Amino acid sequence: xxxxIEICGHVGKCxxxxxxxxxxxxxxxxxxxxxxxxxxxxxxxxARKKDVEAHERNLPKLEANKAIRERVVAVMKEAGIPDxxxxxxxxxxxxxxxxxxxxxxxxxxxxxNVRTSDSFEHATxxxxxxxxxxxxxxxxxxxxxxxxxxEQDREAxxxxxxxxxxxxxxxxxxxxxxxxxxxxxxxLDALRQKDQRLDLAVAMSQTRGDxxxxxxxxxxxxxxxxxxxxxxxxxQTDILSCFNDDIDGRIFRDTTWNYSRLFAExxxxxxxxxxxxxxxxxxxx
Numbered sequence: 001x002x003x004x005i006e007i008c009g010h011v012g013k014c015x016x017x018x019x020x021x022x023x024x025x026x027x028x029x030x031x032x033x034x035x036x037x038x039x040x041x042x043x044x045x046x047a048r049k050k051d052v053e054a055h056e057r058n059l060p061k062l063e064a065n066k067a068i069r070e071r072v073v074a075v076m077k078e079a080g081i082p083d084x085x086x087x088x089x090x091x092x093x094x095x096x097x098x099x100x101x102x103x104x105x106x107x108x109x110x111x112x113n114v115r116t117s118d119s120f121e122h123a124t125x126x127x128x129x130x131x132x133x134x135x136x137x138x139x140x141x142x143x144x145x146x147x148x149x150x151e152q153d154r155e156a157x158x159x160x161x162x163x164x165x166x167x168x169x170x171x172x173x174x175x176x177x178x179x180x181x182x183x184x185x186x187x188l189d190a191l192r193q194k195d196q197r198l199d200l201a202v203a204m205s206q207t208r209g210d211x212x213x214x215x216x217x218x219x220x221x222x223x224x225x226x227x228x229x230x231x232x233x234x235x236q237t238d239i240l241s242c243f244n245d246d247i248d249g250r251i252f253r254d255t256t257w258n259y260s261r262l263f264a265e266x267x268x269x270x271x272x273x274x275x276x277x278x279x280x281x282x283x284x285x
Contacts, residue, residue, distance in 0.1 A: 002114040003061035006054040008123040010047035018137040034145040037138035055120040188278040201262035204252035211249030
């Protein structure tokens with residue numbers, strides 16, 4: 001008696017598109033593409049495992065059925081029963097209808113009742129095809145997840161930086177007794193008034209960053225600059241020597257009394273640091 005064979009068709013029931021599994025996950029929480037990909041792969045591998053296990057159970061049965069088919073075919077051949085026969089095509093309207101070649105009836109009976117294939121080869125091909133699709137989807141999901149996490153990290157870092165700057169702004173407001181409503185540009189304006197050399201350094205630094213409109217910032221700062229010491233005179237003379245028709249803000253970076261030196265040698269280093277912090281937090285000059 002022929003053994004009954006389990007058909008390996010579990011993989012064939014898997015979704016052709018991994019995204020289709022999104023509806024199988026929790027509906028109360030939005031699922032990421034990475035989670036969908038992981039679930040889809042788990043379903044595919046589970047189906048593959050079932051097919052492999054079924055095929056392993058089928059192996060001895062398949063061998064037994066092959067032996068049965070070989071014995072039956074051998075008996076039929078020994079009895080002189082051909083594998084095929086011909087009969088007229090009854091559907092043909094031709095005067096001389098062609099003959100149709102058909103397999104012997106016992107071969108059809110064997111095919112139906114004594115299976116020697118469990119479709120494992122087809123299931124394997126289906127698995128390989130789907131695995132490639134699922135792996136590509138998972139790779140894209142991994143990239144998407146990495147981008148999402150990187151964006152979250154950037155947003156978190158930006159929020160933390162804003163928080164830190166808010167605290168620094170609050171410290172400066174308290175340190176100098178400024179109005180609680182001031183922004184960084186207001187802070188810069190207020191602090192520049194406390195030291196003429198730092199006021200000049202700010203103008204020079206800003207001009208170094210943008211000299212498209214000439215040296216007006218430095219010129220205005222020099223207009224507010226009062227010479228009270230020999231060093232003041234040296235600073236004024238040096239900066240005035242930078243003015244020429246060939247406008248290039250980099251000259252204030254390279255001159256003797258450049259803005260970096262003025263910041264570094266300021267009498268009040270806390271004030272110098274606070275002014276530079278205010279400059280760094282302004283969106284533009």
